[in-house]
Amino acid sequence: DVYDKPLLSVGMARGLDPAALVKERGSDAAARLRVRLLAHTQAVRICTETRTLRTTRGPLRYDHLVLAHGAQPQLPAALPPALVWRVNHLGAYQRLRAALGDAGQDVLIVGAGLIGSELANDLALGGHRITLLDTQAEPLARWQAEQAGPQLLQAWQALPIRFVGGVQVARVERADGRYRVTTACGQTFEADQVVAATGLATPSRLAQSAGLDWNQGIAVQAATLRSSDERIHALGDCITVDGQASRFIEPIARQARTIAADICGQ
Numbered sequence: 001d002v003y004d005k006p007l008l009s010v011g012m013a014r015g016l017d018p019a020a021l022v023k024e025r026g027s028d029a030a031a032r033l034r035v036r037l038l039a040h041t042q043a044v045r046i047c048t049e050t051r052t053l054r055t056t057r058g059p060l061r062y063d064h065l066v067l068a069h070g071a072q073p074q075l076p077a078a079l080p081p082a083l084v085w086r087v088n089h090l091g092a093y094q095r096l097r098a099a100l101g102d103a104g105q106d107v108l109i110v111g112a113g114l115i116g117s118e119l120a121n122d123l124a125l126g127g128h129r130i131t132l133l134d135t136q137a138e139p140l141a142r143w144q145a146e147q148a149g150p151q152l153l154q155a156w157q158a159l160p161i162r163f164v165g166g167v168q169v170a171r172v173e174r175a176d177g178r179y180r181v182t183t184a185c186g187q188t189f190e191a192d193q194v195v196a197a198t199g200l201a202t203p204s205r206l207a208q209s210a211g212l213d214w215n216q217g218i219a220v221q222a223a224t225l226r227s228s229d230e231r232i233h234a235l236g237d238c239i240t241v242d243g244q245a246s247r248f249i250e251p252i253a254r255q256a257r258t259i260a261a262d263i264c265g266q
Contacts, residue, residue, distance in 0.1 A: 045209040067234040075196055085099075087119065087195065131189055134164075218239050
């Protein structure tokens with residue numbers, strides 16, 4: 001299915017049914033765009049010598065290959081995967097919505113970057129009580145020069161959001177049907193649900209199989225989005241330019257146009 005990642009958090013605020021977030025069925029999009037879609041198929045290995053992508057449905061030959069496999073939630077060791085939510089796709093959104101139910105709950109979010117802050121805002125608008133923890137002294141610390149954190153805290157004054165900065169989570173435990181989160185400095189918080197928004201990491205297996213240059217992600221040229229192999233491009237969450245990732249929705253359409261132009265020699 002094709003859906004907007006920002007709608008995951010908007011859906012929390014508006015209480016949207018998960019089906020309402022789907023813009024178009026994958027099969028319908030493939031028919032409209034005259035694309036061969038192989039759903040439920042895993043890419044296994046890239047053989048650059050034969051220009052072949054090996055998959056769980058057999059090998060696929062390519063003249064040009066575009067990698068857009070995204071990134072995965074990155075969890076610190078103190079956040080056990082079985083005890084915390086990661087909301088990065090529609091299935092996770094559906095399960096979290098079901099767990100939250102209709103009554104307001106106490107939700108603790110670890111990580112006050114863009115995703116964690118957005119989730120905190122929209123869950124609070126959806127009637128939940130939020131505790132937001134971060135290692136930095138203010139939310140959106142990446143945009144400190146723009147004073148984004150203080151502006152956000154000001155905007156949250158009317159919402160049930162408690163921000164606690166400068167803390168490192170040391171332990172998450174399940175007790176009596178609730179969760180207990182303990183920080184390295186000894187503070188303890190209790191919640192009905194715990195959500196991790198602690199960043200993303202790009203899987204390296206495919207890039208390594210092709211011997212592509214790697215720098216915290218698939219290293220691509222800024223002007224063309226080519227990897228170190230001239231027949232392999234990449235875009236979206238899985239790439240870095242000069243070691244910097246830009247995991248946002250807005251650049252992706254421009255990246256796709258750039259790649260199309262480079263493949264067509266424009």
